[in-house]
Structures are given as structure tokens and as C-alpha cells.
Amino acid sequence: MESTRNLDAAELEAVLRRAHLVKAPTSLRAEGGSRILGDLQLRGLEPGVALHLLGAKRRDLMPPSGTRVTLSILLGEEALSIHSTLLEPLLADEGDTLFPPVLRVAWPSTAVGFHHRDRVRVAAPQQTPLPARVSHRGRWMDATVLNLNETGLGLGFDGGAAFEIGEPLCVETDLPECGRLQIVGEVRHTSHLLGDPLPDRVGLVLGPQGEGVMETLRSFIQGRRTDRSENFRQGGQ
Numbered sequence: 001m002e003s004t005r006n007l008d009a010a011e012l013e014a015v016l017r018r019a020h021l022v023k024a025p026t027s028l029r030a031e032g033g034s035r036i037l038g039d040l041q042l043r044g045l046e047p048g049v050a051l052h053l054l055g056a057k058r059r060d061l062m063p064p065s066g067t068r069v070t071l072s073i074l075l076g077e078e079a080l081s082i083h084s085t086l087l088e089p090l091l092a093d094e095g096d097t098l099f100p101p102v103l104r105v106a107w108p109s110t111a112v113g114f115h116h117r118d119r120v121r122v123a124a125p126q127q128t129p130l131p132a133r134v135s136h137r138g139r140w141m142d143a144t145v146l147n148l149n150e151t152g153l154g155l156g157f158d159g160g161a162a163f164e165i166g167e168p169l170c171v172e173t174d175l176p177e178c179g180r181l182q183i184v185g186e187v188r189h190t191s192h193l194l195g196d197p198l199p200d201r202v203g204l205v206l207g208p209q210g211e212g213v214m215e216t217l218r219s220f221i222q223g224r225r226t227d228r229s230e231n232f233r234q235g236g237q
Contacts, residue, residue, distance in 0.1 A: 005114060007112055016042075016051065019042050020045050023041045024074055026041060027039075029069060031070055032068075040054065040103070049106075049107050051071070052103070056101050065089075066085060069105065078114050129145060129146060133171070134172075136167075148221075151205065151206055153183070154204075155204065157198060157199075157200040158197065158200075162200075165189070170182065178220045182210075186204060
């Protein structure tokens with residue numbers, strides 16, 4: 001679960017300097033859309049003015065300055081979520097290919113969201129959902145994987161699904177480029193959404209898995225992060 005902390009100016013600068021020191025991986029998302037630009041690093045600070053991000057290419061389709069963005073920074077086992085605004089980038093002359101563009105994001109306010117990095121969802125609804133089968137009380141049911149991370153997953157059913165909190169479920173799905181995944185989880189919560197194509201929703205928390213399962217899952221997660229980055233770079237919504 002994400003928590004928001006109100007940091008004073010000194011605390012905020014200390015956190016950002018620590019991220020700058022380790023060249024922390026970052027990503028940008030234009031607020032109100034699903035376009036994400038990843039593979040960035042925090043490489044410079046203008047205290048009180050701007051953060052400098054490296055990793056973008058000249059060919060990348062970037063929102064104009066003034067666009068509200070969410071900046072995600074991976075710092076150790078935490079992911080920081082910061083709401084800010086794009087400023088004018090630093091650009092070398094058109095013919096100078098040695099110096100990539102430097103993205104500038106306005107120095108954030110003191111409200112910073114923190115969450116544990118392994119809870120970042122990468123099989124999110126804006127990406128292609130994953131068809132799945134779920135073993136429940138001795139029978140198999142069709143389902144759709146709506147989100148997936150290293151600690152849990154969310155499933156959607158087209159109706160008629162009834163589960164109890166704490167029940168174990170076995171989920172099978174084919175991960176693009178990674179092969180078949182069979183994973184076991186425990187029902188943590190259920191809900192019913194009226195009028196939704198997948199009205200029955202179930203959230204699972206993952207327990208210990210068989211040999212190789214987590215390696216397959218992590219490989220898929222990394223691939224999805226790359227997909228989301230490329231979607232942003234190519235101007236996808």
C-alpha cells in the first residue's frame with residue numbers, strides 16, 4: 001500500500017540527493033494517460049528548481065513543457081512517487097549527437113508517495129490482459145489476469161465465481177516470451193463490479209512457489225516494464 005509523507009524542505013532534499021548519488025532509475029508518466037517513459041536516471045539537481053533526468057533519446061515523443069507528470073524513483077527497496085511538471089529540456093545543437101537531451105522536472109513539493117518496489121504492478125489494465133485458468137475446489141475456471149507483481153495478482157471472472165477469504169487457488173497462464181506459469185496464491189479479497197465485463201474480482205497474495213517460478217515471473221515483469229517504456233517512446237496511449 002502506498003503511503004504519502006509530508007517532508008520538510010531539508011528531508012526532501014536529502015532524499016533526492018541520495019537518489020542522485022546512486023543515479024537512481026526513474027520513469028515518467030503524463031498524468032491522465034498511460035504513456036510511460038522508462039530507462040531514465042536521476043543525474044542532476046538544481047535544488048529548489050529542477051531535477052535532471054538522462055536516458056531519453058531525441059526521437060522520443062515527449063509531452064510539452066508544462067505537462068503534469070508523475071515521476072517514479074527507485075531507491076533501494078522503496079519506490080518514490082512524485083507529482084510535478086515538465087520544464088524546458090536542455091538540448092544540444094541539432095547536429096551534436098554526443099550529448100543526449102536532459103529532461104527537467106520541476107523541484108517537487110514536500111508530499112512524496114512511498115511504496116515497496118515489489119508491489120509495483122506491471123501487468124496493468126492498460127496493457128494486454130492475460131487469459132488464465134484457475135483451479136478451484138477441484139474444477140478449472142476461465143479467468144483474466146488484470147495485474148501481477150512479485151507478491152500478488154488480481155483476477156477477473158465473467159460471472160459465477162465465488163471464493164472465500166483464505167482459500168488457496170492455483171493459477172495457470174502463458175506469459176508472453178516467458179512460457180507457462182503455474183502459481184499458487186491465497187485469496188486476500190473479493191469484490192463484485194456491477195456492469196463490468198469481468199464483474200467478479202479476486203485478489204491473491206502469493207506464497208512460496210516451486211523451483212523456477214519466481215525467476216519466470218521476474219523475467220516477465222522486466223519485459224513488461226520494457227514494453228511500457230517503449231509504448232511511451234512511440235507515442236502510444
